[in-house]
Amino acid sequence: MNVNDPFAGLTIEASRRALAAQFKASGIETPDLDARLLIGAALGLDHTRLAAQAARLITTDESKAIASFAQRRMAHEPVARILGHKEFWGLDFELSAATLVPRPDTETVVEAALEFFRSNSGIKPFRIADIGTGSGAILLALLSEFPDATGIGTDISAAALTTAELNARRFGLAGRASFVQCDYAATLSGSFDLIVSNPPYIRSSDIATLDRDVRDHDPHLALDGGTDGLDAYRAIIPQAAALLGPDGVLIVETGHDQSTPVSDLMRAAKLTLPRPPVADLGGIHRAVMGRKAAF
Ligand code: GLN
Numbered sequence: 001m002n003v004n005d006p007f008a009g010l011t012i013e014a015s016r017r018a019l020a021a022q023f024k025a026s027g028i029e030t031p032d033l034d035a036r037l038l039i040g041a042a043l044g045l046d047h048t049r050l051a052a053q054a055a056r057l058i059t060t061d062e063s064k065a066i067a068s069f070a071q072r073r074m075a076h077e078p079v080a081r082i083l084g085h086k087e088f089w090g091l092d093f094e095l096s097a098a099t100l101v102p103r104p105d106t107e108t109v110v111e112a113a114l115e116f117f118r119s120n121s122g123i124k125p126f127r128i129a130d131i132g133t134g135s136g137a138i139l140l141a142l143l144s145e146f147p148d149a150t151g152i153g154t155d156i157s158a159a160a161l162t163t164a165e166l167n168a169r170r171f172g173l174a175g176r177a178s179f180v181q182c183d184y185a186a187t188l189s190g191s192f193d194l195i196v197s198n199p200p201y202i203r204s205s206d207i208a209t210l211d212r213d214v215r216d217h218d219p220h221l222a223l224d225g226g227t228d229g230l231d232a233y234r235a236i237i238p239q240a241a242a243l244l245g246p247d248g249v250l251i252v253e254t255g256h257d258q259s260t261p262v263s264d265l266m267r268a269a270k271l272t273l274p275r276p277p278v279a280d281l282g283g284i285h286r287a288v289m290g291r292k293a294a295f
Contacts, residue, residue: 008063013054015039015063019070026074034079038069041083076212089141093167098159100222102137106198108286109253110141112278113194116249116289117146123247125149125194131185131236132156134222136164136177138196143173149194150176156183157221184235191245198253199232201225229255233265237290241269244292249274251289259285266290 007015016035023031040050042065043058058066072082080086080101085094088102089110095101117125126149130139133153143151155161161179168177180187185195202223207215214223225231233252240250250271254262259277266273271290280286 005060005063005067007058007066008060010058011055012039012043012050012058015058015066019066022070023073028073028076034073037079038073038082039066042066042069075216077217078213081217088135088137089144091140091144091167091171093135093137093140094163094170095135096159096163098157098219099135099163100198100218102135105280105282105284105286106137106253107141108278108280109138109196109198109251110145112251112275112287112289113142113196113249114145116251116274117194123193125249127151127190127192127194127245129154129185129188129192129195129240129243131195131197131240132199132222132232133164133179134160134198136167136179138198139164139177140167140171140173142194142196143176144171151178152188153177153179154182154185154188155179156181157219160219160222184232185239185243188239188243190243191248192240192243193245193248195240195244195248195250196252197232197236197240197250199225199236201229201232201253201255201258203227203229225255228261229258230261230265233258233262237262237265237269237271241271241290241292244271246292246294248292249289250291251287253286254288256284259288262288263290 019035020031023034043062069082085092086101128142128149128151130153133139133155139151139153153164158181164179168174200223202225204224274291277285278287
């Protein structure tokens with residue numbers, strides 16, 4: 001194996017194995033999957049083509065491309081960041097340095113909204129707001145499910161909003177989605193049927209203990225929730241309570257030990273709790289829902 005072109009002259013299959021072994025030795029959690037995704041991206045081949053060409057030899061240029069992705073992954077840059085996109089709710093989101101990588105856990109917020117509005121027949125969310133929208137993940141997933149709805153996403157980061165706008169266009173949702181740069185919901189007005197948010201909720205002192213993939217590569221502005229992790233909820237919940245129309249619903253993502261204090265903040269803002277906290281697939285209370293009184 002040549003150190004400058006470590007994969008040149010190997011077959012695709014042998015490169016996958018070599019890279020997976022390298023990732024495994026570095027403590028990367030899903031070495032086989034990551035090796036397959038990165039080699040596929042470096043070669044411009046999807047899963048099927050990669051498998052079909054398993055016995056073909058890697059060229060020098062391809063070897064360099066793989067080695068450069070491999071080096072980034074070894075520095076614990078998440079695969080989604082290296083690829084520049086991530087699937088969420090069946091939609092392929094573009095990412096940027098200013099956005100979180102959308103997490104599967106966050107689909108809990110989308111599911112809770114769908115379930116609520118579908119089981120309360122006759123009520124559909126026509127105006128949706130997403131506070132701290134990032135890549136636009138929650139807002140655009142909801143707009144894809146509610147074809148009559150329009151939505152507005154806010155973010156403090158202009159760069160994040162550029163990415164969210166790009167995603168809205170990518171999914172053909174730009175006509176129903178608008179974006180505004182502000183602190184939480186500061187510039188929003190009017191009344192909303194549904195407000196969602198995945199705010200920063202990690203305690204400042206816990207940031208240093210996060211996985212390297214998150215700590216070194218996700219924007220801290222989107223993670224850091226202040227001393228007790230609840231700063232963003234203290235800002236967002238009263239703002240949202242004022243912006244919701246009659247019967248309107250607020251759904252926020254929460255960290256593993258936050259559903260009780262967040263429920264208390266909802267009650268303090270005179271929202272009722274129409275259902276218990278919603279658990280994610282790992283059994284963690286991941287979303288809390290509050291509802292405004294009908295009048
Ligand atoms: N769930 C994310 C994490 O564990 C945190 C996202 C957030 O603070 N909203 O890294």
